[in-house]
Amino acid sequence: MITGAGSGIGRAAAELFVSRGCQVVAVDVNAEALEWAADNVQVICVAGDVSAASTNTAMVDAALHTWGRLDIAVLNAGTVGGPGFEADGAIERFDRLLAVNLRSVALGIRHCAPAIRLTGADGAIVATASTSGMGGDPGNWAYNASKAGVINLVRAAAIDYAVQGIRINAVAPGPTETGMTQGLRGLPELHRAMARRVPMQRWGEPCELAEAIWFLASPAASFITGVTLPVDGGLSASAGHFDLPSAP
Ligand SMILES: NC(=O)c1ccc[n+]([C@@H]2O[C@H](COP(=O)([O-])OP(=O)(O)OC[C@H]3O[C@@H](n4cnc5c(N)ncnc54)[C@H](O)[C@@H]3O)[C@@H](O)[C@H]2O)c1
Numbered sequence: 001m002i003t004g005a006g007s008g009i010g011r012a013a014a015e016l017f018v019s020r021g022c023q024v025v026a027v028d029v030n031a032e033a034l035e036w037a038a039d040n041v042q043v044i045c046v047a048g049d050v051s052a053a054s055t056n057t058a059m060v061d062a063a064l065h066t067w068g069r070l071d072i073a074v075l076n077a078g079t080v081g082g083p084g085f086e087a088d089g090a091i092e093r094f095d096r097l098l099a100v101n102l103r104s105v106a107l108g109i110r111h112c113a114p115a116i117r118l119t120g121a122d123g124a125i126v127a128t129a130s131t132s133g134m135g136g137d138p139g140n141w142a143y144n145a146s147k148a149g150v151i152n153l154v155r156a157a158a159i160d161y162a163v164q165g166i167r168i169n170a171v172a173p174g175p176t177e178t179g180m181t182q183g184l185r186g187l188p189e190l191h192r193a194m195a196r197r198v199p200m201q202r203w204g205e206p207c208e209l210a211e212a213i214w215f216l217a218s219p220a221a222s223f224i225t226g227v228t229l230p231v232d233g234g235l236s237a238s239a240g241h242f243d244l245p246s247a248p
Pocket of ligand 1: 003004005006007008009010027028029030033048049050051076077078079100128129130131132172173174175176177178179180181
Protein backbone atom coordinates (compact mmCIF):
# COMPACT_ATOMS: atom_id res chain seq x y z
CA MET A 1 0.00 0.00 0.00
CA ILE A 2 1.38 3.37 -0.98
CA THR A 3 -0.27 6.70 -0.15
CA GLY A 4 0.32 9.81 -2.23
CA ALA A 5 0.85 7.44 -5.18
CA GLY A 6 -0.51 9.91 -7.71
CA SER A 7 2.64 11.99 -7.96
CA GLY A 8 6.29 12.42 -7.12
CA ILE A 9 7.87 10.10 -4.55
CA GLY A 10 4.73 8.00 -4.00
CA ARG A 11 4.25 7.37 -7.70
CA ALA A 12 7.94 6.52 -8.16
CA ALA A 13 7.69 4.09 -5.24
CA ALA A 14 4.53 2.50 -6.63
CA GLU A 15 6.15 2.06 -10.06
CA LEU A 16 9.29 0.58 -8.49
CA PHE A 17 7.33 -1.87 -6.31
CA VAL A 18 5.24 -2.93 -9.33
CA SER A 19 8.37 -3.39 -11.45
CA ARG A 20 9.74 -5.70 -8.74
CA GLY A 21 6.63 -7.88 -8.73
CA CYS A 22 4.53 -6.41 -5.91
CA GLN A 23 0.78 -5.99 -5.98
CA VAL A 24 0.06 -2.42 -4.97
CA VAL A 25 -2.81 -0.43 -3.48
CA ALA A 26 -2.25 3.12 -4.78
CA VAL A 27 -3.95 5.79 -2.66
CA ASP A 28 -4.34 9.49 -3.41
CA VAL A 29 -6.81 12.28 -2.70
CA ASN A 30 -6.54 13.24 -6.38
CA ALA A 31 -8.32 10.47 -8.29
CA GLU A 32 -7.15 11.80 -11.67
CA ALA A 33 -3.53 11.57 -10.57
CA LEU A 34 -3.98 7.80 -10.17
CA GLU A 35 -4.91 7.37 -13.83
CA TRP A 36 -1.34 6.31 -14.63
CA ALA A 37 -2.20 3.02 -12.87
CA ALA A 38 -5.72 2.52 -14.22
CA ASP A 39 -4.83 -0.27 -16.69
CA ASN A 40 -2.16 -1.92 -14.57
CA VAL A 41 -3.35 -5.31 -13.34
CA GLN A 42 -0.89 -5.18 -10.44
CA VAL A 43 -2.41 -1.96 -9.04
CA ILE A 44 -5.74 -1.21 -7.37
CA CYS A 45 -6.50 2.48 -6.86
CA VAL A 46 -8.24 4.06 -3.87
CA ALA A 47 -9.17 7.76 -4.03
CA GLY A 48 -9.48 9.49 -0.67
CA ASP A 49 -8.04 11.81 1.93
CA VAL A 50 -5.58 9.91 4.14
CA SER A 51 -6.31 12.18 7.11
CA ALA A 52 -9.80 10.60 7.26
CA ALA A 53 -10.31 7.29 9.06
CA SER A 54 -12.77 6.22 6.33
CA THR A 55 -10.02 6.36 3.68
CA ASN A 56 -7.72 4.29 5.88
CA THR A 57 -10.47 1.69 6.32
CA ALA A 58 -11.09 1.66 2.55
CA MET A 59 -7.42 1.25 1.64
CA VAL A 60 -6.86 -1.61 4.07
CA ASP A 61 -10.06 -3.30 2.89
CA ALA A 62 -8.85 -2.95 -0.71
CA ALA A 63 -5.55 -4.65 0.16
CA LEU A 64 -7.21 -7.53 2.02
CA HIS A 65 -10.07 -8.07 -0.43
CA THR A 66 -8.14 -7.57 -3.66
CA TRP A 67 -4.75 -9.02 -2.80
CA GLY A 68 -5.64 -11.08 0.27
CA ARG A 69 -2.84 -9.63 2.39
CA LEU A 70 -0.92 -6.54 3.46
CA ASP A 71 2.86 -6.78 3.93
CA ILE A 72 4.09 -3.22 3.40
CA ALA A 73 2.54 0.21 3.97
CA VAL A 74 4.24 3.34 2.65
CA LEU A 75 2.63 6.32 4.40
CA ASN A 76 3.92 9.00 2.09
CA ALA A 77 1.10 11.44 1.26
CA GLY A 78 1.83 14.97 2.39
CA THR A 79 1.33 18.63 1.69
CA VAL A 80 3.15 21.94 2.27
CA GLY A 81 2.43 25.60 2.75
CA GLY A 82 0.85 27.82 5.28
CA PRO A 83 0.73 31.45 6.30
CA GLY A 84 2.83 33.28 8.91
CA PHE A 85 2.11 32.74 12.60
CA GLU A 86 -0.05 35.87 12.90
CA ALA A 87 -1.92 35.66 9.60
CA ASP A 88 -5.68 35.08 9.47
CA GLY A 89 -6.49 31.39 9.47
CA ALA A 90 -2.96 30.37 10.49
CA ILE A 91 -4.07 27.92 13.18
CA GLU A 92 -6.77 26.38 10.98
CA ARG A 93 -4.13 25.85 8.30
CA PHE A 94 -1.77 24.39 10.94
CA ASP A 95 -4.47 21.93 12.04
CA ARG A 96 -5.10 20.87 8.43
CA LEU A 97 -1.41 20.44 7.63
CA LEU A 98 -0.84 18.43 10.81
CA ALA A 99 -3.85 16.26 9.89
CA VAL A 100 -2.54 15.47 6.40
CA ASN A 101 1.14 15.05 7.32
CA LEU A 102 1.07 13.61 10.86
CA ARG A 103 -2.42 12.39 11.81
CA SER A 104 -2.45 10.38 8.57
CA VAL A 105 0.69 8.51 9.66
CA ALA A 106 -0.82 7.67 13.06
CA LEU A 107 -4.07 6.59 11.35
CA GLY A 108 -2.12 4.61 8.77
CA ILE A 109 -0.19 2.71 11.44
CA ARG A 110 -3.37 2.10 13.45
CA HIS A 111 -5.20 0.68 10.42
CA CYS A 112 -2.37 -1.11 8.61
CA ALA A 113 -0.68 -2.87 11.55
CA PRO A 114 -3.63 -5.18 12.32
CA ALA A 115 -3.88 -6.11 8.62
CA ILE A 116 -0.15 -6.86 8.50
CA ARG A 117 -0.56 -9.03 11.63
CA LEU A 118 -3.49 -10.81 9.99
CA THR A 119 -1.28 -11.51 6.97
CA GLY A 120 1.02 -13.33 9.35
CA ALA A 121 4.31 -12.43 7.70
CA ASP A 122 6.88 -9.97 9.01
CA GLY A 123 5.83 -6.57 7.73
CA ALA A 124 7.15 -3.08 7.31
CA ILE A 125 5.77 0.43 7.43
CA VAL A 126 7.74 3.29 5.90
CA ALA A 127 6.65 6.91 6.42
CA THR A 128 7.91 9.93 4.51
CA ALA A 129 9.31 12.54 6.89
CA SER A 130 11.61 15.34 5.64
CA THR A 131 14.88 17.08 6.38
CA SER A 132 12.44 19.87 7.31
CA GLY A 133 11.56 17.73 10.33
CA MET A 134 15.16 17.96 11.58
CA GLY A 135 15.34 21.75 11.82
CA GLY A 136 13.42 24.88 11.00
CA ASP A 137 12.90 26.68 7.68
CA PRO A 138 11.81 30.32 7.39
CA GLY A 139 8.01 30.58 7.15
CA ASN A 140 7.53 26.81 7.24
CA TRP A 141 6.69 26.29 10.93
CA ALA A 142 3.62 24.09 10.43
CA TYR A 143 5.40 21.80 7.96
CA ASN A 144 8.52 21.69 10.17
CA ALA A 145 6.39 20.69 13.17
CA SER A 146 4.45 18.06 11.22
CA LYS A 147 7.57 16.35 9.90
CA ALA A 148 9.36 16.46 13.28
CA GLY A 149 6.24 14.73 14.59
CA VAL A 150 6.55 12.00 11.96
CA ILE A 151 10.17 11.33 12.97
CA ASN A 152 9.29 10.80 16.64
CA LEU A 153 6.02 9.02 15.92
CA VAL A 154 8.00 6.48 13.90
CA ARG A 155 10.41 5.93 16.81
CA ALA A 156 7.61 5.38 19.32
CA ALA A 157 5.53 3.18 17.02
CA ALA A 158 8.60 1.08 16.15
CA ILE A 159 9.06 0.30 19.85
CA ASP A 160 5.43 -0.72 20.28
CA TYR A 161 5.36 -2.95 17.19
CA ALA A 162 8.86 -4.48 17.25
CA VAL A 163 7.80 -7.64 19.07
CA GLN A 164 4.89 -8.06 16.66
CA GLY A 165 7.27 -8.40 13.72
CA ILE A 166 6.40 -5.04 12.19
CA ARG A 167 9.30 -2.69 11.49
CA ILE A 168 8.48 1.02 11.24
CA ASN A 169 10.92 3.49 9.68
CA ALA A 170 10.93 6.72 7.69
CA VAL A 171 12.81 8.35 4.87
CA ALA A 172 13.68 12.05 5.07
CA PRO A 173 13.92 13.52 1.59
CA GLY A 174 15.92 16.68 1.01
CA PRO A 175 14.80 18.93 -1.87
CA THR A 176 13.35 16.54 -4.45
CA GLU A 177 11.93 17.27 -7.93
CA THR A 178 8.22 16.43 -7.56
CA GLY A 179 4.82 18.00 -8.00
CA MET A 180 5.21 19.57 -4.56
CA THR A 181 8.31 21.53 -5.55
CA GLN A 182 7.30 22.18 -9.18
CA GLY A 183 6.68 25.87 -8.48
CA LEU A 184 10.32 26.36 -7.48
CA ARG A 185 11.47 25.36 -10.97
CA GLY A 186 9.90 28.63 -12.11
CA LEU A 187 12.20 30.47 -9.67
CA PRO A 188 15.60 29.42 -11.08
CA GLU A 189 17.73 31.47 -8.67
CA LEU A 190 16.00 30.00 -5.59
CA HIS A 191 16.07 26.53 -7.17
CA ARG A 192 19.86 26.81 -7.71
CA ALA A 193 20.39 28.29 -4.24
CA MET A 194 18.64 25.29 -2.67
CA ALA A 195 20.89 22.92 -4.63
CA ARG A 196 23.97 24.84 -3.44
CA ARG A 197 23.05 24.06 0.20
CA VAL A 198 23.18 20.34 -0.57
CA PRO A 199 26.74 18.92 -0.31
CA MET A 200 26.08 16.94 -3.53
CA GLN A 201 25.04 20.26 -5.13
CA ARG A 202 21.82 19.03 -6.70
CA TRP A 203 18.18 18.16 -6.12
CA GLY A 204 17.08 14.58 -5.54
CA GLU A 205 14.95 12.56 -7.92
CA PRO A 206 11.81 10.64 -6.82
CA CYS A 207 13.37 7.33 -7.92
CA GLU A 208 16.20 7.89 -5.40
CA LEU A 209 13.62 8.09 -2.60
CA ALA A 210 11.76 5.09 -3.99
CA GLU A 211 14.93 2.96 -3.74
CA ALA A 212 15.42 3.97 -0.09
CA ILE A 213 11.78 3.15 0.69
CA TRP A 214 12.22 -0.22 -1.05
CA PHE A 215 15.33 -0.92 1.05
CA LEU A 216 13.64 -0.06 4.37
CA ALA A 217 10.61 -2.19 3.44
CA SER A 218 12.70 -5.16 2.31
CA PRO A 219 14.28 -8.06 4.23
CA ALA A 220 17.66 -6.36 3.60
CA ALA A 221 16.63 -4.01 6.45
CA SER A 222 15.47 -6.85 8.72
CA PHE A 223 17.21 -5.48 11.86
CA ILE A 224 16.36 -1.80 11.25
CA THR A 225 13.40 -0.20 12.99
CA GLY A 226 12.60 3.25 14.40
CA VAL A 227 15.06 5.12 12.19
CA THR A 228 14.64 8.03 9.80
CA LEU A 229 16.99 7.64 6.86
CA PRO A 230 18.00 10.96 5.27
CA VAL A 231 17.98 10.75 1.47
CA ASP A 232 19.23 14.26 0.93
CA GLY A 233 22.62 14.43 -0.81
CA GLY A 234 24.23 15.17 2.57
CA LEU A 235 22.04 18.17 3.48
CA SER A 236 21.34 16.98 7.03
CA ALA A 237 25.04 16.12 7.55
CA SER A 238 25.98 19.80 7.37
CA ALA A 239 25.82 22.01 10.47
CA GLY A 240 25.26 24.90 8.06
CA HIS A 241 27.96 27.16 9.56
CA PHE A 242 30.16 27.50 6.50
CA ASP A 243 29.72 27.72 2.74
CA LEU A 244 29.93 24.28 1.20
CA PRO A 245 32.80 23.35 -1.13
CA SER A 246 31.71 23.87 -4.73
CA ALA A 247 32.36 21.44 -7.58
CA PRO A 248 35.98 21.52 -8.88
N1 LIG B 1 9.56 17.05 -2.78
C1 LIG B 1 10.34 17.39 -1.74
O1 LIG B 1 11.28 18.19 -1.88
C2 LIG B 1 10.08 16.76 -0.39
C3 LIG B 1 11.03 16.96 0.60
C4 LIG B 1 10.83 16.39 1.85
C5 LIG B 1 9.68 15.63 2.09
N2 LIG B 1 8.77 15.46 1.11
C6 LIG B 1 7.60 14.65 1.41
O2 LIG B 1 7.46 13.62 0.47
C7 LIG B 1 6.10 13.18 0.44
C8 LIG B 1 5.66 13.06 -1.00
O3 LIG B 1 5.63 14.35 -1.57
P1 LIG B 1 6.10 14.66 -3.06
O4 LIG B 1 7.27 15.55 -2.98
O5 LIG B 1 6.18 13.42 -3.85
O6 LIG B 1 4.88 15.59 -3.50
P2 LIG B 1 3.76 15.46 -4.63
O7 LIG B 1 2.91 16.65 -4.42
O8 LIG B 1 4.39 15.24 -5.95
O9 LIG B 1 2.97 14.13 -4.22
C9 LIG B 1 2.18 14.09 -3.06
C10 LIG B 1 0.90 13.31 -3.38
O10 LIG B 1 0.15 13.21 -2.15
C11 LIG B 1 -1.20 13.43 -2.45
N3 LIG B 1 -1.90 13.94 -1.28
C12 LIG B 1 -1.79 15.17 -0.70
N4 LIG B 1 -2.61 15.27 0.34
C13 LIG B 1 -3.27 14.09 0.43
C14 LIG B 1 -4.29 13.60 1.29
N5 LIG B 1 -4.79 14.35 2.27
N6 LIG B 1 -4.73 12.32 1.11
C15 LIG B 1 -4.22 11.55 0.11
N7 LIG B 1 -3.27 11.98 -0.76
C16 LIG B 1 -2.81 13.23 -0.59
C17 LIG B 1 -1.19 14.48 -3.57
O11 LIG B 1 -2.41 14.50 -4.29
C18 LIG B 1 0.01 14.02 -4.40
O12 LIG B 1 -0.37 13.13 -5.43
C19 LIG B 1 5.32 14.20 1.27
O13 LIG B 1 5.05 13.66 2.55
C20 LIG B 1 6.27 15.37 1.37
O14 LIG B 1 6.04 16.16 2.52
C21 LIG B 1 8.94 16.00 -0.13
